[in-house]
Amino acid sequence: xxxxxxGKFKARCLTLMDDVQATRQPILITKRGxxxxxxxxxxxxxDHWIGRLDGVFKVVGDIESPIDGWESS
Numbered sequence: 001x002x003x004x005x006x007g008k009f010k011a012r013c014l015t016l017m018d019d020v021q022a023t024r025q026p027i028l029i030t031k032r033g034x035x036x037x038x039x040x041x042x043x044x045x046x047d048h049w050i051g052r053l054d055g056v057f058k059v060v061g062d063i064e065s066p067i068d069g070w071e072s073s
Contacts, residue, residue: 006031009039 002025009016009029016027016039026040 001026001028003028003030003035005029006036 004012004016004027006029009027019025020027020039020041024041026038028035029037029039
């Protein structure tokens with residue numbers, strides 16, 4: 001994991017955020033040599049379960065109308 005001093009992080013914050021987004025590698029931020037924070041990439045929105053099957057299959061035809069000739073027992 002890459003480590004950077006807080007002063008250098010302050011000066012290069014936007015560039016470092018772009019790097020973390022591109023490489024998906026976290027950065028440990030230190031102050032006087034001690035870790036104080038970690039910059040990590042945000043989880044992908046596709047990791048959520050809602051909409052997970054979007055684009056996996058396609059519904060063809062009418063799936064809401066009742067089936068003719070079918071009776072429940």
